[in-house]
Amino acid sequence: MTVLIKTLGFSLALMLIFTVVTYVLPQMKGEAPEDRDVDVAALTMESFISLGEELYLGKGTCTLCHNDLGRAPDLLALNVVNTSLKRIGDPFYQGHAMDAAGYLRESMLDPDVFVVRGFGKKGSDDTESPMSAIDKPPIQLSDVEISAIIAFLQAKDGNPVTVALPAQTPASLVAADEKTEPIKPMLAQNGKEAIAKYACAACHAILDTEAAIGPGLNDVGKRLSIDQIRESVIAPNAVIVEGYPPVMPDLSGTMVVKELELIVRFLAEQTGDQP
Amino acid sequence: MLHRHVNPTPFACPEYGALQDRTIIIRGKQEVSGSRYPLWNWRQVLLVMMVAIIGLSGSGFSSVASAAGQAAAQQITSVNNDVPTDESESSLVPAPKPERSDYPNIGVSSRSLVWVIAQMHLFFGALVLAVPIFVLVIELIGFRTKDDRYDDMAHEFMKISLTAYAITALFGGALTLCLFLFYPDLMTYMTTRVFGAQMLVYATLFFLESLLLYVYYYGWYALRYGNRKWIHLTLGLLLNAVGTTLLVVANSWTTFMMAPSGIDAAGAVVGNIWEVMRGPLWNPLNLHRFIANIAFGGAVVGAYAAFKFLCAKTAAEKAHYDWMGYTSNFIAILAFLPLPFAGYWLMAEIYAYSQQMGILAMGGILAWLFVIQAVLICTILFAGNYYLWSGMARTEGSQRYRWLIKYIAAVLVLGFLVWVTPHNIIFSTDELARLGGSNHSVLGPLGIMPAKNIAVFLMLIFTFLSFQIYRRADKVITVSWERWANALMIAIYIVASMNVIFAGIYYGYFTNTVYKVGSSVMQVGSTLVVIVSGVVIDTFLFKGAKTLPVSWGKISGRSQYALFALPVAFTWLMALMGYVRSSVRTHWHVYAVMKDNSSDNFIPTLKHVGNMVTFTTVLFLMFLLFIFWVANLSGVKQVPGLGLANRAAAEGVA
Numbered sequence: 001m002t003v004l005i006k007t008l009g010f011s012l013a014l015m016l017i018f019t020v021v022t023y024v025l026p027q028m029k030g031e032a033p034e035d036r037d038v039d040v041a042a043l044t045m046e047s048f049i050s051l052g053e054e055l056y057l058g059k060g061t062c063t064l065c066h067n068d069l070g071r072a073p074d075l076l077a078l079n080v081v082n083t084s085l086k087r088i089g090d091p092f093y094q095g096h097a098m099d100a101a102g103y104l105r106e107s108m109l110d111p112d113v114f115v116v117r118g119f120g121k122k123g124s125d126d127t128e129s130p131m132s133a134i135d136k137p138p139i140q141l142s143d144v145e146i147s148a149i150i151a152f153l154q155a156k157d158g159n160p161v162t163v164a165l166p167a168q169t170p171a172s173l174v175a176a177d178e179k180t181e182p183i184k185p186m187l188a189q190n191g192k193e194a195i196a197k198y199a200c201a202a203c204h205a206i207l208d209t210e211a212a213i214g215p216g217l218n219d220v221g222k223r224l225s226i227d228q229i230r231e232s233v234i235a236p237n238a239v240i241v242e243g244y245p246p247v248m249p250d251l252s253g254t255m256v257v258k259e260l261e262l263i264v265r266f267l268a269e270q271t272g273d274q275p
Numbered sequence: 276m277l278h279r280h281v282n283p284t285p286f287a288c289p290e291y292g293a294l295q296d297r298t299i300i301i302r303g304k305q306e307v308s309g310s311r312y313p314l315w316n317w318r319q320v321l322l323v324m325m326v327a328i329i330g331l332s333g334s335g336f337s338s339v340a341s342a343a344g345q346a347a348a349q350q351i352t353s354v355n356n357d358v359p360t361d362e363s364e365s366s367l368v369p370a371p372k373p374e375r376s377d378y379p380n381i382g383v384s385s386r387s388l389v390w391v392i393a394q395m396h397l398f399f400g401a402l403v404l405a406v407p408i409f410v411l412v413i414e415l416i417g418f419r420t421k422d423d424r425y426d427d428m429a430h431e432f433m434k435i436s437l438t439a440y441a442i443t444a445l446f447g448g449a450l451t452l453c454l455f456l457f458y459p460d461l462m463t464y465m466t467t468r469v470f471g472a473q474m475l476v477y478a479t480l481f482f483l484e485s486l487l488l489y490v491y492y493y494g495w496y497a498l499r500y501g502n503r504k505w506i507h508l509t510l511g512l513l514l515n516a517v518g519t520t521l522l523v524v525a526n527s528w529t530t531f532m533m534a535p536s537g538i539d540a541a542g543a544v545v546g547n548i549w550e551v552m553r554g555p556l557w558n559p560l561n562l563h564r565f566i567a568n569i570a571f572g573g574a575v576v577g578a579y580a581a582f583k584f585l586c587a588k589t590a591a592e593k594a595h596y597d598w599m600g601y602t603s604n605f606i607a608i609l610a611f612l613p614l615p616f617a618g619y620w621l622m623a624e625i626y627a628y629s630q631q632m633g634i635l636a637m638g639g640i641l642a643w644l645f646v647i648q649a650v651l652i653c654t655i656l657f658a659g660n661y662y663l664w665s666g667m668a669r670t671e672g673s674q675r676y677r678w679l680i681k682y683i684a685a686v687l688v689l690g691f692l693v694w695v696t697p698h699n700i701i702f703s704t705d706e707l708a709r710l711g712g713s714n715h716s717v718l719g720p721l722g723i724m725p726a727k728n729i730a731v732f733l734m735l736i737f738t739f740l741s742f743q744i745y746r747r748a749d750k751v752i753t754v755s756w757e758r759w760a761n762a763l764m765i766a767i768y769i770v771a772s773m774n775v776i777f778a779g780i781y782y783g784y785f786t787n788t789v790y791k792v793g794s795s796v797m798q799v800g801s802t803l804v805v806i807v808s809g810v811v812i813d814t815f816l817f818k819g820a821k822t823l824p825v826s827w828g829k830i831s832g833r834s835q836y837a838l839f840a841l842p843v844a845f846t847w848l849m850a851l852m853g854y855v856r857s858s859v860r861t862h863w864h865v866y867a868v869m870k871d872n873s874s875d876n877f878i879p880t881l882k883h884v885g886n887m888v889t890f891t892t893v894l895f896l897m898f899l900l901f902i903f904w905v906a907n908l909s910g911v912k913q914v915p916g917l918g919l920a921n922r923a924a925a926e927g928v929a
Contacts, residue, residue, distance in 0.1 A: 003585045007578075010836055011843045011896060014654070015889050018847050021647050022885025030640045030878030032862030032871070064634050071634065122627075130630035136540070137867035138631070 052152030191266025219272030370542025385457035386875035405572030573607030581838035593828035665834030725783020
């Protein structure tokens, strides 16, 4: 009996250790994309761009490969419009696109048309892309969704958006997150506008306000590096300054990349030395 | 106060190497210590490999099975050709598209229930398919060496397998019931439209397996000696061929759901049954599960032997169960060593089939599971190595090699540390400032796949070194060219290790990401060269070698816990990696063809996965104890006036 208890105890303890490891690792849940009707008639270009960003980060699963790990060109780091125009002029380009939007659509529907050197399937000599056509399963984006992603890719670097808003309501349009608001205000053009748009001053002392719910930001550039500022905006609860409540909202679902960078750059310049 | 949080985004996930999951048992006459319980020699190792190949050739039976299915399908097609258009069109019916309301709701999570029952069926299925494989090998060794202890041990293993077989069937029946109850559309599609007649072939094979199993077990003593033994061995061979065929047929269902073939984009069947079965992931999964089953079975039997060793009252019993434990560990580790290669093949095929699926597993939301996998595989390697080092105490000759243990241990610990180092975690601002970024300048690069590969392959090479010095511990080599052979072996170890490190660094850090996988080929090759050349060189070195006495039973009680750690880690690992394999389909029943619209179509959090895996492992452990108890019970007899006694002894009394 003693041996039974000892060996059972040992086995259970070992299993407990394995289980504990699963508890200390990040807890992420992968939700399946939900079908949702979107009123296309109510879409503005801003909300269309915003929808594109959500699709890019969510249902489109673009960031699975298009990231900074080198699996595919990092589209968020590139000026996609300028790069597209260069690719159209590449002697290896086999497609028919005449502009950046056309190139982007073509690359999503038929990724083999132009494979960026070094990113082709193994053994294909960069003639075959590992990317699947995104209008087919498992991603299966609609034409409107593809246009929304193109609009986002154009807008994120401040380029003019050339895709037209969808003219009529499709039967069903899929969005990744049910909670997403369909309509968003205009994109901020500079740091001050972005600070105002997201009402940062409601809680933080910044610009001419003296709010004290969150830490003052007038000298934040002196206290934090640019990466730390960026992290504070993207993951506000990652670090909580002592004495302040963890009440800052998560803006990652609403703020676009361009605005984030405007805010980060603006805050990095706030060293407390300004007149 | 600063709080530490980990990055909840998929971008922060580390990239990890792929290894994976999955089957034995023993007893013989009790003898006192000495070298009467022989060590496994390389000829026996080759026998294991031969039987493995024969077992794998069972897949040839699947060709027959599929050919039968194909013939049936063709017959159906030809019948359909005779009837007008609407009937012909009905053969191209797309896959169903069930809505949320089409999934029956009985108030509990359908997925959780099916998860537990399927996992239990897989655990026992793996055990009952693997045990007859090495039972046949052990029986053959006993026949060739005319040593009845092998034969008795093999028979005892089969006793355990027989009880486990019934439990496997019970869970299989329950699983079928649950699947049809909770996922009617999927099961109707899979059984009636896709696999059709193949399911009948599977059922027939199951009956044949049962028939052969019972005849093989109950005919053991009736067919023990002379030419009759050949009949028994043939039965064993047939049993394994049918068992392996069952395995590969069932695997085709799994791989069809992951990477469907033989159907069109809408899910309508356009190919024959062979085209449906022969998906891109079928053979990699067949190989991986076949090898893993043997490792798993060896580990389970080792726990049985360890338990009996710890309960043993006499030196004879201790010697017997020590030998049994050694044999089990030998089987488990021998099968475990090539498992990563099969795992790499499987992952490479997954990537080739769908980069998105591959990245989801290795660099997306599922990637964190590979941190746990690292902990589990390192537990297996630590336990296996520790048991070998402890076992060296059985012979005085081991003193010549003990100095190497600390270096092997150092490599294993370093390998473990590299393996569990994540690529990217968000730290507090203060920590970030001290690190100079979210990635540590030194530790950050250790978080990616190439570093893991270096760690894994070096750990495998040094585990083989443990194995090799253990094998040499009781030998005094007499050949004149011993020094040259040893120099060659050392050179092979050094060159292989350097190659593993060079390939990992060069391909991992100085080439484009898409070429990183290129390092694996060189690393797998280097590791295999060490293992194969080690086996070959030692085979020749041991010719005419003097064998030192081995004191069976002279091993610490603590070492036996390593034999418990092995099956616990194997079982947990098997459940975990099975979950990963299944989850890469995300919200698809049949990937990119038939969506899962049930309320459980999400990827759960890691702690939920941990809870489920632990629950199934504990449940399996409980059933295993029951099986061991039942197996022992058959050896006990009530004697009037004497109470319970060992049956053999009691019959002697009678």
